[in-house]
Amino acid sequence: MVDVAASSFLDAYDAAQQPQQKLGLLYQWIATKPLALFKELRTRRPILVTPGGPTLLAMFADVEEALTRNLQFTVKPYAPKMDPAVGPFMLARDGTVYNQRDKSIMRALIQQADLPSVRQTVAKIGAKLIAQGASPDGRLELVSQVTRPGPIALTGQYFGFPGPDLTAMLRWSYATQNDMFHNLTDDPKVHAANIAAGAEMRSYLEDFLPRRAKQVKADPKLDDVVSRMLRLQTPPQIGFDQGRILSNTMGLLVGGIETTSAAIVQAIDQLLDRPDQMVAAKRAAQANDDATFDAIFWEALRFNPMAPFVVRLLVEPYTIAAGTPRQTTLAAGTVVFASVASAMHDGTVVPDPETFKPGRPAYHYLHLGFGEHRCLGDQVSLMQAPELAKQIIKAGFCKRAAGAAGRLDFKGGPFPESLVLTK
Numbered sequence: 436m437v438d439v440a441a442s443s444f445l446d447a448y449d450a451a452q453q454p455q456q457k458l459g460l461l462y463q464w465i466a467t468k469p470l471a472l473f474k475e476l477r478t479r480r481p482i483l484v485t486p487g488g489p490t491l492l493a494m495f496a497d498v499e500e501a502l503t504r505n506l507q508f509t510v511k512p513y514a515p516k517m518d519p520a521v522g523p524f525m526l527a528r529d530g531t532v533y534n535q536r537d538k539s540i541m542r543a544l545i546q547q548a549d550l551p552s553v554r555q556t557v558a559k560i561g562a563k564l565i566a567q568g569a570s571p572d573g574r575l576e577l578v579s580q581v582t583r584p585g586p587i588a589l590t591g592q593y594f595g596f597p598g599p600d601l602t603a604m605l606r607w608s609y610a611t612q613n614d615m616f617h618n619l620t621d622d623p624k625v626h627a628a629n630i631a632a633g634a635e636m637r638s639y640l641e642d643f644l645p646r647r648a649k650q651v652k653a654d655p656k657l658d659d660v661v662s663r664m665l666r667l668q669t670p671p672q673i674g675f676d677q678g679r680i681l682s683n684t685m686g687l688l689v690g691g692i693e694t695t696s697a698a699i700v701q702a703i704d705q706l707l708d709r710p711d712q713m714v715a716a717k718r719a720a721q722a723n724d725d726a727t728f729d730a731i732f733w734e735a736l737r738f739n740p741m742a743p744f745v746v747r748l749l750v751e752p753y754t755i756a757a758g759t760p761r762q763t764t765l766a767a768g769t770v771v772f773a774s775v776a777s778a779m780h781d782g783t784v785v786p787d788p789e790t791f792k793p794g795r796p797a798y799h800y801l802h803l804g805f806g807e808h809r810c811l812g813d814q815v816s817l818m819q820a821p822e823l824a825k826q827i828i829k830a831g832f833c834k835r836a837a838g839a840a841g842r843l844d845f846k847g848g849p850f851p852e853s854l855v856l857t858k
């Protein structure tokens with residue numbers, strides 16, 4: 436392992452002789468210290484073209500540019516992971532009926548008017564899980580007790596995909612997310628687990644959805660996103676058929692659990708490192724001042740975002756950052772890592788990026804992506820993630836447990852697995 440503590444990432448990268456060595460170093464740094472790596476890239480090489488590997492985009496403007504031009508910077512890299520598990524899906528297509536029609540329909544079913552009641556539902560789910568999950572000696576393990584089961588409960592209660600039990604839902608969510616978003620080295624075991632999860636989910640939904648359709652017909656008061664989908668009448672020419680209902684229902688689980696869990700745990704971990712901000716967060720939580728609490732939450736997450744970058748495949752030659760000194764022409768076939776995490780620290784757009792300043796303009800935050808593929812669950816997530824964190828902090832869990840248990844632990848995997856707090 437090359438130690439870059441005393442020198443620079445780029446010096447070590449440039450000194451490496453073989454392309455494979457360079458890429459090995461980059462992947463290692465992306466996994467272990469992405470913000471430090473991207474900080475140096477922003478000043479020294481904001482568009483890093485690697486030999487035979489991905490091109491890294493570090494600047495806010497370039498990340499937004501790539502994510503806006505989705506017919507050039509496409510989501511094709513997702514297709515081999517998503518298609519065999521959930522079928523053709525909006526996040527693996529550009530400029531097709533799958534993303535245009537399906538996202539429009541799903542956006543219409545997830546209504547802004549639902550949000551106040553979504554927030555109340557999340558508050559109840561959180562309070563109950565915390566009461567059940569706290570040990571008699573006043574300890575709470577966040578991931579197993581709150582941040583994974585909480586979003587699973589909301590997926591049942593609001594999205595309308597309850598699943599057979601918590602264990603199956605967690606297994607399906609983990610296996611699909613792991614392969615679709617974290618299997619950069621194409622580990623066949625990880626891919627096989629994703630396909631198995633997709634098959635199990637499909638078999639459950641093939642039984643559940645027709646039963647649910649009957650219940651929904653019989654009881655007009657039943658209301659959740661899946662029920663709305665089942666009630667929807669579209670002509671055959673539109674093609675929003677049973678297969679589409681199935682894929683889009685699966686997407687509600689795949690997209691919403693590990694993402695939300697990571698966001699909550701990583702934001703709280705940042706607050707634990709900033710006692711003043713934790714005090715302010717606790718005060719806001721106890722006063723139910725959601726605007727103040729949420730601003731602290733999303734700012735905290737900026738210091739350890741859920742995703743360092745999103746991946747795209749450039750399908751035609753393209754000059755990015757045209758007219759600037761960093762302008763670079765990229766070849767068709769270039770894989771691009773558009774670093775939303777780096778963009779949120781780019782001082783040319785985000786003033787004083789290293790300072791913790793709640794209340795920055797909403798467009799400075801790219802936690803939920805940008806452009807055509809911005810998160811479908813964005814509005815729900817703007818409620819769900821901070822509200823679960825708020826319940827944890829409101830209940831008084833604001834300190835790390837002693838020793839290793841009180842440290843955020845990924846246990847060698849792609850997602851946060853454990854963080855124990857005390858009062």
Ligand code: HEM
Pocket residue numbers: 525526527534538686687688690691692694695698741742745746802803804805807808809810811812813815816820
């Ligand atoms: C805090 C929690 C969440 C975070 C941080 C998050 C993050 C993201 C990001 C960064 C993207 C863009 C991916 C890309 O451009 O490659 C995305 C897309 C997506 N997310 Fe989320 N997400 C969260 C919660 C959810 C929830 C609750 C759902 C359930 C509906 C969901 C469903 C989706 C879907 C379906 C897409 C694809 C949208 C498209 O292709 O147009 N996500 N999410």
